[in-house]
Amino acid sequence: MAHIPDGVLSAPVLTTGAVLSAGALVYALRRLDYDRIPQAAMLSALFFVASLVNVPVGASSVHLILNGLMGILLGWAAVPALLVALLLQAIFFGYGGLAVLGINTLNLALPALLCAALFRGAIHRCHSPRQLFWLGALTGFSGIALTGVLVCLALALSGPEYIPAAKVALLTYVPLMLAEAAITGTILGFVQRVAPEQLRLQQVTRD
Amino acid sequence: MTRPLTLLALLLLSASAWAHKLHLFAFAEGEQVSGQVYFAGGAPATQATLAVNAQDGTSAASPTVDASGSFTFSIASRQDYLITADAGDGHRAQWTLPSRELAVDLPPAPGISLEVTDDPATSPTAGKVAVTAEVERAVARQVRPLREQLIALEQRLRFQDILGALGYILGLAGLALWWRAKRRPAAPK
Numbered sequence: 001m002a003h004i005p006d007g008v009l010s011a012p013v014l015t016t017g018a019v020l021s022a023g024a025l026v027y028a029l030r031r032l033d034y035d036r037i038p039q040a041a042m043l044s045a046l047f048f049v050a051s052l053v054n055v056p057v058g059a060s061s062v063h064l065i066l067n068g069l070m071g072i073l074l075g076w077a078a079v080p081a082l083l084v085a086l087l088l089q090a091i092f093f094g095y096g097g098l099a100v101l102g103i104n105t106l107n108l109a110l111p112a113l114l115c116a117a118l119f120r121g122a123i124h125r126c127h128s129p130r131q132l133f134w135l136g137a138l139t140g141f142s143g144i145a146l147t148g149v150l151v152c153l154a155l156a157l158s159g160p161e162y163i164p165a166a167k168v169a170l171l172t173y174v175p176l177m178l179a180e181a182a183i184t185g186t187i188l189g190f191v192q193r194v195a196p197e198q199l200r201l202q203q204v205t206r207d
Numbered sequence: 208m209t210r211p212l213t214l215l216a217l218l219l220l221s222a223s224a225w226a227h228k229l230h231l232f233a234f235a236e237g238e239q240v241s242g243q244v245y246f247a248g249g250a251p252a253t254q255a256t257l258a259v260n261a262q263d264g265t266s267a268a269s270p271t272v273d274a275s276g277s278f279t280f281s282i283a284s285r286q287d288y289l290i291t292a293d294a295g296d297g298h299r300a301q302w303t304l305p306s307r308e309l310a311v312d313l314p315p316a317p318g319i320s321l322e323v324t325d326d327p328a329t330s331p332t333a334g335k336v337a338v339t340a341e342v343e344r345a346v347a348r349q350v351r352p353l354r355e356q357l358i359a360l361e362q363r364l365r366f367q368d369i370l371g372a373l374g375y376i377l378g379l380a381g382l383a384l385w386w387r388a389k390r391r392p393a394a395p396k
Contacts (some may be wrong), residue, residue, distance in 0.1 A: 003228070008299050034387040041380030045373050051365060084379060088372040093364060095228055 003051075004104055004151065006097030010158040017103025017154070024109060025083060027149065028076040036077050039198070040083050044081035048088060052095070061178040066145025069184045071112030072120055072136075073191070073198065076179055078112040079105070103154055111146035115139045123188065124199055133185040139183025141177045148173040229255070231292045231300035232358055233278075236347045237340070241279040244272055244292040247362065255292045262286040262306075262316065263393065264301025283307050283308045286316035312340040 009017075043066075050064040070078040083105045089095040095153045096104050125131045152166035191198050229252055234241025244252045259268040259279055268280040282288065283376060288304040306315075 005228070005299055007301075012326055032383075034383065037380050037383045038386075041376050049369065050374065051370070086375060088375055092372050093228075095277045166270045 002031060002098035002152065003086075005095075006098050006099045007012055008158065008162075009100060009103060009154055013110055013154050013158050014099055014103055017100070017106045019102070021083070021102040021105040021109070023080075024076075024079045024106070024113075028079040031076060032079070032080075036074060036101075040074050040077040040081040043074060043078075047082065048085040051085075051090065051091070062172055064180065064183065065144060065178075066140075066180065066184070067108045067112040067147060067148060068115040068139040068141070068180065069114035069136075069187055071143065072123060072184075072188065073117050074112075075120070076113065078116070079109045082108045083110065095156045107150040107154065109148060111143045114146060115143050118142070129189050129192070133189050136185035136188035137181035139188075140180035142180070143179045143184070144173055144177045148177075150205070216353065229292060229294050229298040229300040230358075230362060231290060231302045232355070233290055233302050233304055234284070234351055234354065235309050236351075237385045238283070238313060239279060239343050240288075241281055242290070242302070242303065243276050245276045246280065246294075246298075252298075253293050253339060255294045258291045260289045260291070261337065263286075266270075282309070282313070284316040284319065285311075285313040310340045310343055312336050 003071050047066055047070065050066055052063065054063045067078070067082065070081060074081055083101070086096055086101055086108070087098075090097055090101060119135055119142075123132065123135050123139075126135055148170050152170055155162035155166045155169075188199070228247040230243065231242065231244045233240050234259075244255045244257065246252055251272075251274070253272055253274055255272050255276075257270050257272060258266065259270065259280060261267040261284075264288040269280065270278040272278050284349050286309075290302045290304060292300045292302075310360060339395060
């Protein structure tokens with residue numbers, strides 16, 4: 001559901017999404033730390049592939065999004081990383097679309113930025129692996145939860161007929177939140193073990 | 208950083224089904240139109256609602272989708288039809304049924320002029336209409352599985368497309384790094 005197709009959302013929602021995404025992109029590019037580019041590219045590629053693969057859940061199916069992880073590891077660089085991956089998915093496979101690119105990016109990038117703002121400091125200060133796992137889990141969980149809320153909001157603002165469906169869609173996000181929580185926690189734990197400077201670098205570049 | 212790579216490889220290997228996207232197709236045989244609406248990966252979109260609009264925008268039919276995602280409806284005149292499927296959760300697909308695919312013995316829609324061709328096969332004399340229509344129906348029946356196969360082929364996520372996209376990401380990262388390298392001598396960090 002992270003890929004809302006063309007022709008569903010109303011024009012005001014599309015415009016708002018496009019303007020906000022463009023603003024975030026400009027800001028992100030201005031303060032882009034060039035040392036993070038390889039990492040941003042790798043996470044962009046990871047998101048590109050992960051969000052094409054669907055796992056059936058009950059009557060519906062979901063795909064990984066990993067925007068919480070991207071927020072923690074990339075900070076503002078998550079915005080161009082997500083935008084590039086979404087653009088390529090729209091061009092190559094017709095997932096999502098060009099008119100909805102702005103709002104789709106916003107739905108994923110805003111939670112990533114919020115996760116970064118909320119949890120990055122705590123993750124940096126954290127030294128026990130167990131605690132780090134739970135912080136990562138919380139990040140993954142919140143990333144999806146916020147995306148789910150934003151997607152539903154975009155649908156609900158576009159037409160009241162989508163509200164019941166949006167509620168059902170939120171339910172299908174629950175197993176995804178748990179999966180993302182586990183995956184984000186595991187990946188962050190692994191990053192701290194093998195490349196702790198990846199978590200530290202954030203703090204240095206941020207101040 | 209190897210874990211994400213392993214994960215990526217695992218995801219590629221265990222790709223059981225692909226992401227959500229609604230697909231729709233419909234073909235005509237005589238005055239019967241039948242088609243299917245399904246999510247990428249093949250799961251039928253049983254809860255989708257369908258709308259069929261004639262060329263002037265009026266509703267021509269509102270078929271229901273059965274448990275296998277199939278639907279049928281009949282048409283009364285020869286013109287372009289636009290079929291729209293809405294899965295209700297923000298997924299939507301469209302399919303145009305052009306008038307040239309419809310049977311020649313259907314009356315043209317009032318007020319709509321169809322393009323006239325000189326091809327005797329598509330603009331038959333009155334006596335041949337019945338025969339032509341019969342032949343068209345038979346051919347449509349025979350060609351249909353081929354067209355369905357083509358659509359399925361076209362919609363499959365191709366491995367080379369994925370690799371191509373990853374190449375684009377790599378290229379963009381390279382461009383950004385090149386830009387940095389170009390500017391660095393002027394402003395050392």
